[in-house]
Amino acid sequence: MQIVIIGSGNVAYHMAKAFVLNNIPLAQVFGRNEKDLNKISEELKVPFSTEKLENADLYIICVSDNSVETISEIITKKDCLVAHTSGSLPKETLKGEYRKSSLYPLQTFSKSKELEYEKIPFFIETENEEDKKVLFEIATKISRNVMESTYEKRKYIHLTAVFACNFVNHLFSRAKEISDSQEIPFDYFLPLIDETVQKIHEIEPKSAQTGPAVRNDKRVLELHEQLLQDESLEIYKIMNHSIQKMYNL
């Protein structure tokens, strides 16, 4: 089976690496950014091109949401399967006469960061049973966690991920802004952050909540508001309001 990965960013790099590490041969990595493709190609010993798309049975499109439709049009072959890797696009975004599918890896990808691919949940949607079997076989070589998902469900998976990952990371950014302003090294907070996350492996997050809002400690809440401004103050107020709503305080 000939497989081509399309894209040269973080997702393309990690998907290609996951394939190669699990002995699933790749016929090509195809994209626009020659420099990035060259790096992927050298590291993973996979051919690349920026011009001629290789003939394949399966194309996996790993580009940003905005580019999926345009990129999908370059695949003119009909008898093949095409998968995109987006959490928030229906498989019908793919434009072509091939069979359409979605292969969504639930993870945050940064190029410079090693990942344990076997732990990444993969969500699969296809047009028929045959294609489903193909994607399951491939994905289960990479990960222990492969499931089906409709577009309806995938949208909510992606939305949940935005709260649990993107927003959490932004809270770290705002937290660091506060500690930086007082010349407090952000490293001090890493054991606390690690513990916050380890906890929810054992306890429901709702039961693990601590802090002034859930204690309804008005003195501390007011004190903190005086120390904050702009976006951080807005976040502070909304988050406390939301905590107090959740616990009926």
Next chain:
Amino acid sequence: MQIVIIGSGNVAYHMAKAFVLNNIPLAQVFGRNEKDLNKISEELKVPFSTEKLENADLYIICVSDNSVETISEIITKKDCLVAHTSGSLPKETLKGEYRKSSLYPLQTFSKSKELEYEKIPFFIETENEEDKKVLFEIATKISRNVMESTYEKRKYIHLTAVFACNFVNHLFSRAKEISDSQEIPFDYFLPLIDETVQKIHEIEPKSAQTGPAVRNDKRVLELHEQLLQDESLEIYKIMNHSIQKMYNL
């Protein structure tokens, strides 16, 4: 040196345990809740009382902020050192003729969760050098990370912790609410959450930001807003606004 811990909650339990595990003898654990004290006392083999406070050289008050002042008044001895463990109270909250101090452990404490005490940063504030030396000696037996901190600085440390821990945990609660509503097991998100946190051990959170807001993907942002309501929608809007502000989008 005679040391007494006052309190019977999560902080008192973990502080007492950290002392005992590091061979720092405790003369007593004192508090109001006999049942909880009895459990601590049995597990750690430390005497407890709800009535008669033991004579000591150092009292460590581990109760909620609201109760620190009241509890501090039961210590009538003058020639002793008293420390509270609050992140957001000045040491002057302690009411008595003894020497006042603060011993602030930067961590989130849940009784049922084991902790690596040697990683917890401790922040110390005292009235004089002698007392500082005493608290440093004790805290460094527990942790590798012991520092001085003024009340001014400690307030900001606590505020940063609210963003990096309390608010992060609340995002997990709201995320779980979303995934629960679609019968998507929250366990699926644990590898993503773990990776989100592992990342910031290596990369600045500002450089690690991913997601639709930092990509300025208006289609996804609008799609998500349609899936949300109430507090989660408010959080969604404020967080995206704050992300876009931070990256000048």
